[in-house]
Amino acid sequence: MRSTTATAPGKVILFGEHAVVYGRPAIAVPVTNVKATATLTDAPAGAGCSIEAPDINAHVRLAANPFDPLALAVRLAIQESEISSEPDWHLAVTSDIPIAGGLGSGAAVSAALVKAVLAHSARSRSRQPDLETVNRIVFAVEKLHHANPSGIDNTVVVYQQPVWYLRGQTPEQFEIGKPFQLVIADSGVASSTAAVVSDVRQAWRRDTSRYDQIFDGIGAIAEEARQTISAGRADSLGELMQENQRLLRLLDVSSAELERLIAVAEESGAAGAKLSGAGRGGNVIAVAASENVVEVREALLAAGAAGVLVAQVDSYP
Ligand code: MEV
Numbered sequence: 001m002r003s004t005t006a007t008a009p010g011k012v013i014l015f016g017e018h019a020v021v022y023g024r025p026a027i028a029v030p031v032t033n034v035k036a037t038a039t040l041t042d043a044p045a046g047a048g049c050s051i052e053a054p055d056i057n058a059h060v061r062l063a064a065n066p067f068d069p070l071a072l073a074v075r076l077a078i079q080e081s082e083i084s085s086e087p088d089w090h091l092a093v094t095s096d097i098p099i100a101g102g103l104g105s106g107a108a109v110s111a112a113l114v115k116a117v118l119a120h121s122a123r124s125r126s127r128q129p130d131l132e133t134v135n136r137i138v139f140a141v142e143k144l145h146h147a148n149p150s151g152i153d154n155t156v157v158v159y160q161q162p163v164w165y166l167r168g169q170t171p172e173q174f175e176i177g178k179p180f181q182l183v184i185a186d187s188g189v190a191s192s193t194a195a196v197v198s199d200v201r202q203a204w205r206r207d208t209s210r211y212d213q214i215f216d217g218i219g220a221i222a223e224e225a226r227q228t229i230s231a232g233r234a235d236s237l238g239e240l241m242q243e244n245q246r247l248l249r250l251l252d253v254s255s256a257e258l259e260r261l262i263a264v265a266e267e268s269g270a271a272g273a274k275l276s277g278a279g280r281g282g283n284v285i286a287v288a289a290s291e292n293v294v295e296v297r298e299a300l301l302a303a304g305a306a307g308v309l310v311a312q313v314d315s316y317p
Contacts, residue, residue, distance in 0.1 A: 001041055001042045001043075002041070002042050002120070003039060003040060003041040003042070004039070004040045004116050004119050004120035005037060005038065005039045005040075005116065006037075006038050006112050006113075006115035006116040006119055006129075007035045007036065007037045007038075007112055007115075008035060008036050008107075008108040008109075008111035008112040008115065008157050008158065008160070009030040009031055009032045009034065009035050009108060009157060009160055010030070010031040010032075010033075010034040010035065010097040010103035010104050010105065010108055010157070011028050011029065011030050011031055011103060011104040011107070011108075011153060011156040011157050012028065012029060012031055012102070012103065012182065012184060012276045012277070012283065012285050012311075013026060013027070013028045013102075013152065013276050013277055014027040014028060014029060014182075014225065014237075014276070014285070014313075015027045015218070015221055015222040015225045015240065015241075015244050016152075016165075016218055016219065016221075016222040016244075017248070017275075017276065017277060017278065017279070018197070018200055018215070018218070018248070018251055018253060018278075018279075019214070019215035019216075019218035019219055019222075020150040020152050020165060020166075020167060021148060021149075021150045021167070021197060021200075022204070022211075022212070022215045023166070023167050023168070024166075024215050024216065024218055024219030024222065025164060025165065025166045025219055025222045025223060025226075026150070026152055026164075026165050026166075026222055027162070027163070027164055027165070027174075027222055027225055027226060027229070028152050028153070028155075028156040028162070028163050028165060029156065029162045029163075029182075029311075029313050030156055030157065030160045030161065030162070031103060031184065031309065031311045032160075032311070033309045033310075033311055034095075034096050034097045034098075034103065034309070035095070035096065035097065035108065035112075036093060036094070036095035036097060036105065036108035036109045036111070036112040037093065037094050037095070037112055038091060038092070038093045038109075038112035038113045038115070038116040039091070039092050039093075039116065040089055040090070040091050040116040040117065040120045041089070041090045041091075041092075042088065042089060043088040043089055043090045044088060045088055046088065047088045047090070048061060048062065048063060048086060048088060049061070049062035049063070049074065049086050049087055049088065049089045049090075049091070050062070050089075050090055050091070051070045051071065051074060051091045051092075051093065051113070052090070052091070052092045052093070053070060053092075053093045053094070053095075053109070054092075054094065055093075055094055055095050055099070056099065058070060062074060062075060062086060063086060067144070069106065069110065069141050069144050069145065070093070070109070070110075070113065072140070072141050072144060073109075073110040073113045073114050073137060073138070073141045074091060074113055074114075074117055076114070076137040076140055076141070077113065077114040077117035077118055077137055078117060078121070080118065080133055080137065081117060081118055081121035081122070082121060082122075082123060083121050087121075089120075091113060091116065091117075093109055093112060093113055095108060095109055095112075098186055098283075098306075098307065099190070100190035100191055100192065100193075100281070100282065101186055101190070101191070101277070101281075101282045101283055102191065102193075102275075102276050102277020102278060102279075102281075102282030102283045103184075103277070103282075103283060104153045104156070104157050104277075106141075106142070106145050106153075107138055107141075107142060107153045107154045107157045107158075108157045110137070110138045110141045110142070110154070111134060111138050111154065111157050111158050114129070114134045114137045114138060115129050115134055118130075118133065118134065131158055131159055134158050135154055135155055135158040135159070138154040138157070138158055139151050139154045139155075142154050145193065145194060146193050146194035146197055146198075147194065147197075147198070148197060148201070150165070150167050151165070151167060152165045155171045159171065159173070161173045161315070162174060162176055162229075162313065162315065164226055173315075174226060174229070174230060175229075175230045175315060176229055176230070176232075176313060176314055176315045177229060177230050177231050177232025177233070177234075178232030178233075178234060179312055179313060179314040180229075180234030180237070180287065180312075180313050181287075181288065181290055181293050181310055181311070181312055181313070182285050182286070182287060182310070182311045182312075182313055183265065183270065183285070183286040183287075183288055183293060183296045183297050183300065183308060183309075183310055184276070184283050184284075184285050184286075184308065184309040184310075184311060185261050185265065185283060185284045185285075185286070185300040185305040185307075185308045186282070186283050186305055186306040186307040186308070187255075187257045187258055187261060187281055187282060187283065187284065187305065187306065188304075188305070188306030188307075189255070189257055189280070189281030189282070190281055190282075191277070191278055191279065191280045191281030191282045192278075193277065193278040195280075196253055196278040196279055196280050197278060199252070199253075200251055200252075200253065203251070203252065211251070214247050214250050214251060217247050218244060218247050218248075221240050221243055221244045221247070224240060225237060225240050228240065229313075234287065234313075235271065235289065237271065237272065237287045238270065238271025238272025238273075238287050239271070239272055240272065241271075241272030241273055241274040241285070241286075241287060242266075242272040242273075242274070244274050245262060245272075245273070245274035245275065248274065248275055248279060251279075253275070253278065253279030253280055254275055254279055254280070255279070255280050255281065257281070258275045258279065258280075258281070258284055260303065261273075261284045261300060261303060261305060262274065262275070262284055262286075264299050264300055264303040265284065265286035265288075265296055265299070265300060266286070267299070268292075268295050268296045268298075268299030268300075269288055269289075269292035269295050269296050269299075270286035270287060270288040270292065270296045271286075271287050271288060271289065272286065272287055273285065273286035273287075284300075284305075286300075293310055297310055
């Protein structure tokens, strides 16, 4: 029985969430400390195609669940492959990326499944799946999760590279002048990206010019952050994070718990911190000099963060 395994990492948005939905630039980086893993194994003839995801208690039969996100990812990947009918496969997908935490768990699960299907069905075993195709499929699945995704989450998770992202344009990889460290703290509060993005949309409709101004401000911070990161001056990112967070508060996507963790991070030595992803829950990210990272991490754990990761931001090979 042949079997193929594929993985996809988590991600964080460094700068630009929400504004990116409205055409402003944003920066996101992969978080390789956590990942989704899909293993595809040939099943006996006639078994059909099934997908098992114990972390979310899902057991899906491809033929019977046309609108399930896991099934959609697999079905769209099969359509792109050289297979004509439903294959006899068993797919198992596991993930240690916190769900509904802003770390891109849904996109990573889809990306791992799609990569496994394309790699398994390729005529040549050495052929790597075409990442543009993987990205297109994962984006289609993201649309099931929330109606108006910008496409940044699937892009960073599929390419596994720091990404400078502008909606509708080919994503650009950009240089990390000097690697730096991020402390990522999980508030433990689940947040629905769909609900928060929809609330921001309603508020934008009510007060378009004010919201557009805030989005412009966030976009300008992302531009400055890109230059700062490429120039290897990550020590200046703290202030930009503080400024981005101030504007996210005006969008009403922060929460008392996120603010508390941001304050703890900054008081324990981080140069700056902000929420990451849709907000209202999920993760806070902080940038800190390497000599302060351990203290910031410990302070966040002592303050009740559900989990804290320290991730290195670097260009990946
Ligand atoms: C969610 O990770 C990021 C948002 O900007 C939504 C999106 O870009 O689709 C809030």
